[in-house]
Amino acid sequence: MKHRSYLALEGVSVEFPTKNGLFCALDRIDLNIEKGQFVALIGHSGCGKSTLLNAVAGLNKPTRGVIFLDGDVIDRPGPDRAVVFQDHSLLPWLTVEENVALAVSKTANGKSKAEQKDWVLHNLELVQMGHAAKKRPSEISGGMKQRVGIARAIAMQPRVLLMDEPFGALDALTRAALQDVVMELQARLNNTVLMITHDVDEAVLLSDRVVMMTNGPAARIGQDLSVELPRPRDRLSVIDLPNYAHARSEIIHFLHERYRNPAQAA
Amino acid sequence: MASKPDASKPDMAAPSPVSTTGEAVILPYPATAIARRFFPPMPKPTNPVLIAMQKFASAVLPTAFMLAFLLAFWTLACGPESALPGPSRVWAESHDVIMHPLKGVEFHGLIPDIQDGGDVGIGAHIMKSLGRVLKGYTLAAIVGVALGMLVGTNKYAFRALDPLFQVLRTVPPLAWLPISLAIFQQAQPSAIFLIFITAIWPIIMNTAVGVQNIPMQYRNVAKVLALNPMEYFIRIVLPACVPHMFTGLRIGVGMSWLAIVAAEMVQGGTGIGFFIWDSYNSSLLSDTIVALVWIGMVGFALDRIVGFVGRLIARNG
Numbered sequence: 154m155k156h157r158s159y160l161a162l163e164g165v166s167v168e169f170p171t172k173n174g175l176f177c178a179l180d181r182i183d184l185n186i187e188k189g190q191f192v193a194l195i196g197h198s199g200c201g202k203s204t205l206l207n208a209v210a211g212l213n214k215p216t217r218g219v220i221f222l223d224g225d226v227i228d229r230p231g232p233d234r235a236v237v238f239q240d241h242s243l244l245p246w247l248t249v250e251e252n253v254a255l256a257v258s259k260t261a262n263g264k265s266k267a268e269q270k271d272w273v274l275h276n277l278e279l280v281q282m283g284h285a286a287k288k289r290p291s292e293i294s295g296g297m298k299q300r301v302g303i304a305r306a307i308a309m310q311p312r313v314l315l316m317d318e319p320f321g322a323l324d325a326l327t328r329a330a331l332q333d334v335v336m337e338l339q340a341r342l343n344n345t346v347l348m349i350t351h352d353v354d355e356a357v358l359l360s361d362r363v364v365m366m367t368n369g370p371a372a373r374i375g376q377d378l379s380v381e382l383p384r385p386r387d388r389l390s391v392i393d394l395p396n397y398a399h400a401r402s403e404i405i406h407f408l409h410e411r412y413r414n415p416a417q418a419a
Numbered sequence: 420m421a422s423k424p425d426a427s428k429p430d431m432a433a434p435s436p437v438s439t440t441g442e443a444v445i446l447p448y449p450a451t452a453i454a455r456r457f458f459p460p461m462p463k464p465t466n467p468v469l470i471a472m473q474k475f476a477s478a479v480l481p482t483a484f485m486l487a488f489l490l491a492f493w494t495l496a497c498g499p500e501s502a503l504p505g506p507s508r509v510w511a512e513s514h515d516v517i518m519h520p521l522k523g524v525e526f527h528g529l530i531p532d533i534q535d536g537g538d539v540g541i542g543a544h545i546m547k548s549l550g551r552v553l554k555g556y557t558l559a560a561i562v563g564v565a566l567g568m569l570v571g572t573n574k575y576a577f578r579a580l581d582p583l584f585q586v587l588r589t590v591p592p593l594a595w596l597p598i599s600l601a602i603f604q605q606a607q608p609s610a611i612f613l614i615f616i617t618a619i620w621p622i623i624m625n626t627a628v629g630v631q632n633i634p635m636q637y638r639n640v641a642k643v644l645a646l647n648p649m650e651y652f653i654r655i656v657l658p659a660c661v662p663h664m665f666t667g668l669r670i671g672v673g674m675s676w677l678a679i680v681a682a683e684m685v686q687g688g689t690g691i692g693f694f695i696w697d698s699y700n701s702s703l704l705s706d707t708i709v710a711l712v713w714i715g716m717v718g719f720a721l722d723r724i725v726g727f728v729g730r731l732i733a734r735n736g
Binding site for chain 1: 636637639640642643644645646654655658659661733
């Protein structure tokens with residue numbers, strides 16, 4: 154029997170019913186991710202990146218193919234696949250601490266109340282948000298909300314961490330600060346991560362592998378590039394490495410030459 | 420030279436921005452520009468009492484002016500001979516009603532005990548009406564929120580019940596009165612039913628809209644956390660639709676107050692609606708005017724109370 158990867162998408166297609174018949178968003182995707190790998194998914198808008206991530210999250214079901222996580226078939230959403238949403242999706246009626254606590258309570262595995270509370274605060278500290286535990290989402294900035302969103306996800310100790318353009322709505326400086334947070338967490342926890350991004354530098358800086366998707370409909374994986382940069386990484390020291398420039402140039406050529414934005418090409 | 424046209428012109432003899440030595444020269448600002456920069460310091464009150472008074476005045480004075488204007492207009496429009504009494508005549512004729520609203524009411528602690536029979540103060544009538552509204556409205560709130568949740572979460576329940584609700588909600592309260600009397604045979608429960616049936620529609624509608632409009636991202640969070648239906652309801656649905664729910668509850672309380680006055684006018688006995696009808700039959704128009712003011716104030720207070728409770732719950736939910 155052949156070895157199956159930790160997270161394995163095998164022949165996954167996703168189709169949506171529309172007025173004009175079936176719309177094929179993803180066409181027979183095969184993707185294998187090993188445990189502890191940080192994979193960035195990059196492609197133009199509308200290429201089905203989110204569809205792919207949602208399929209792994211279990212939020213939409215593949216019409217064909219199977220997704221395996223550690224040998225289990227994924228057929229529904231669950232807390233073992235935590236999602237960091239682009240719009241943070243914190244519940245506004247709960248405080249920062251309560252938002253994380255809600256997630257922790259669903260993944261407690263018999264922890265006592267006091268242990269759960271400590272775990273919540275520990276994770277908030279990891280993203281430097283311990284000071285705002287009692288605040289409501291409306292009282293903190295966008296970058297802070299996303300930090301809490303990340304804390305909520307990692308506090309669930311997921312088998313896979315899914316990030317749907319986590320920094321897309323943030324300004325460049327805040328984004329850099331959060332990228333540093335993610336790198337630090339990755340060095341510490343070594344999660345298996347699947348992250349959607351539009352940002353070439355973000356993809357190269359954060360990930361071990363960059364998976365590039367062709368333009369939809371019926372998107373496929375166009376290129377799979379491994380990023381050979383030493384960890385732990387530091388944005389100032391890696392930026393001058395030849396491998397950084399190489400990875401960057403590969404991705405830019407893919408996005409702007411081989412698969413130009415369909416809106417621009419038209 | 421073409422590149423230095425300014426220097427060659429005699430009428431541009433004003434100081435050149437570049438000195439002959441090549442160093443930059445900072446030109447002085449005109450005096451007017453400098454003067455503009457120094458505002459005289461605004462006299463700011465530092466006395467906390469003075470600040471509080473200023474705030475109070477800016478909040479209250481517009482309403483006070485409006486009231487004064489209204490009273491003046493009323494006085495001018497209703498002369499001494501007009502059918503509608505002016506303010507001074509209302510004051511003179513209804514002096515007793517205005518000054519003794521709690522006639523016939525005894526308080527045992529906080530619980531009022533209203534004397535039987537007709538001759539009680541206007542406050543006592545208001546209390547009677549409020550008691551009915553409290554019962555009918557509480558019932559409407561409980562049933563309305565429950566039905567709204569059902570209709571909001573289940574699309575078949577929505578398709579089955581929504582047309583019924585849309586038809587029934589247009590029926591005016593008074594049209595229910597004969598039916599209500601036929602069902603209950605007595606004045607008190609049929610008045611309460613009338614409140615209930617009037618107040619319930621906006622509560623159902625708004626709660627249902629609130630549930631239907633729970634943002635996709637909250638649903639996704641619930642799915643990823645694998646909340647069970649009970650947790651989903653308590654942690655997501657209820658708090659997410661509190662604002663809509665209380666919009667419905669606020670409209671509902673206003674409508675129930677409208678309905679009680681109408682119901683009591685027809686049925687008689689006690690209550691502020693009866694008081695108005697009674698004063699009209701006795702040609703005491705000034706009493707009616709006093710009652711009008713009371714109804715308005717109480718309705719306003721009810722609306723504010725429900726709004727306040729809604730804000731309180733939305734904050735702590």
